[in-house]
Amino acid sequence: MPAATLDAFLNSYLGDQPDERRSAVVATIRQFTQAATKVRNAINQGALGVAFAGTRGANAGGDVQKDLDVFADEIFLDAMRRAPVALYASEELEQPVLLDRQAPLAVAIDPLDGSSNIDTNVSVGTIFSLLPATGAPDADPAAPFLQAGANMLGAGFFIYGPQLALVLSLGSGTHVFVHSTRLGTFVQAYESRIIPERTQEFAINAANYRHWDEAVRLYVDDCLEGSEGPREKDFNMRWIASLVAECYRVLMRGGVFLYPGDQRRGYSQGRLRLVYEANPIAYLVEQAAGAATDAITRILEIEPESLHQRVPVVFGSAREVARIARYHTEPSAIGERAPLFSRRGLFRA
Ligand SMILES: O=P(O)(O)OC[C@H]1O[C@](O)(COP(=O)(O)O)[C@@H](O)[C@@H]1O
Numbered sequence: 001m002p003a004a005t006l007d008a009f010l011n012s013y014l015g016d017q018p019d020e021r022r023s024a025v026v027a028t029i030r031q032f033t034q035a036a037t038k039v040r041n042a043i044n045q046g047a048l049g050v051a052f053a054g055t056r057g058a059n060a061g062g063d064v065q066k067d068l069d070v071f072a073d074e075i076f077l078d079a080m081r082r083a084p085v086a087l088y089a090s091e092e093l094e095q096p097v098l099l100d101r102q103a104p105l106a107v108a109i110d111p112l113d114g115s116s117n118i119d120t121n122v123s124v125g126t127i128f129s130l131l132p133a134t135g136a137p138d139a140d141p142a143a144p145f146l147q148a149g150a151n152m153l154g155a156g157f158f159i160y161g162p163q164l165a166l167v168l169s170l171g172s173g174t175h176v177f178v179h180s181t182r183l184g185t186f187v188q189a190y191e192s193r194i195i196p197e198r199t200q201e202f203a204i205n206a207a208n209y210r211h212w213d214e215a216v217r218l219y220v221d222d223c224l225e226g227s228e229g230p231r232e233k234d235f236n237m238r239w240i241a242s243l244v245a246e247c248y249r250v251l252m253r254g255g256v257f258l259y260p261g262d263q264r265r266g267y268s269q270g271r272l273r274l275v276y277e278a279n280p281i282a283y284l285v286e287q288a289a290g291a292a293t294d295a296i297t298r299i300l301e302i303e304p305e306s307l308h309q310r311v312p313v314v315f316g317s318a319r320e321v322a323r324i325a326r327y328h329t330e331p332s333a334i335g336e337r338a339p340l341f342s343r344r345g346l347f348r349a
């Protein structure tokens, strides 16, 4: 495949007679790439950087805030001040920031995803969504962010890993660009991604096993039984604790990711945030022929009720995501572990 630059890709998205919205999308992505390069440079400095992994208080969602979370938020907010963006809603901020009330876009962002990995030199990232700026930005700044994810104009994430990469969808496929230090720009590295519909790899934080509901336990039990269980094949398990890294892996080779709700206090809706994390990831996964649900319902159809709400998340290879929904919606099959053969029919690959 000839390597196309991000610029060439964005120009072809613009077409010959770009409308205001498309022009705004492109201008915003250009600002994002500059900001991401700055954040990557800070991450590359590791402990040599300024107060790199220090902690602050808690953010709007109640998570411990690291200095790098705040630093990344400031860099991206600053970049969005130079973009045609009306409102900036961040995981790190209580309320959206009003930037340019005339502008056509609203940006939702998780400026630094996977922050628990900062000190461990594991990939972290920045996740963003582009939404149409609806309503009156002064009167109701939350309104554009409470649209169902299906209304998004585009979504993406940067991953600060061994490679700096941008995963991007503007509504027709999911594209991966790697930053070329030689060219000083992002270059398309792969064909538009297609997530295989079947998989033998799952990702979940198994330390929470005792807190899960029965459907999730049964699903994982069946995977762990491997070729001797009802799935009749062996599985591999992964957990990076960095959503961007998990999603990147799924885009590259398939797999399924679960962060379900569980019995821990504050975790009934899992850990991930609908507006800042689940929606953009679901958009990218669907655009790559995968599926994303809250275990049952398609994520992109959920209408957010509040900016920082959490949602259970299951995404990846479409058949595996559908199978996990069946573990939830057909409890009779779940309740009766025996006879094994009755489950075999229902859950066979
Ligand atoms: O530590 P846990 O419970 O396994 O959760 C890991 C998940 O939390 C996250 O780190 C949440 O994102 P933030 O780092 O932006 O808060 C995800 O990237 C990851 O999938």
Ligand SMILES: [Mg+2]
Binding pocket: 110, 112, 113, 114, 243, 277
């Ligand atoms: Mg996150």
Ligand SMILES: [Mg+2]
Binding pocket: 069, 091, 110, 111, 112, 113, 114, 115
């Ligand atoms: Mg974060």
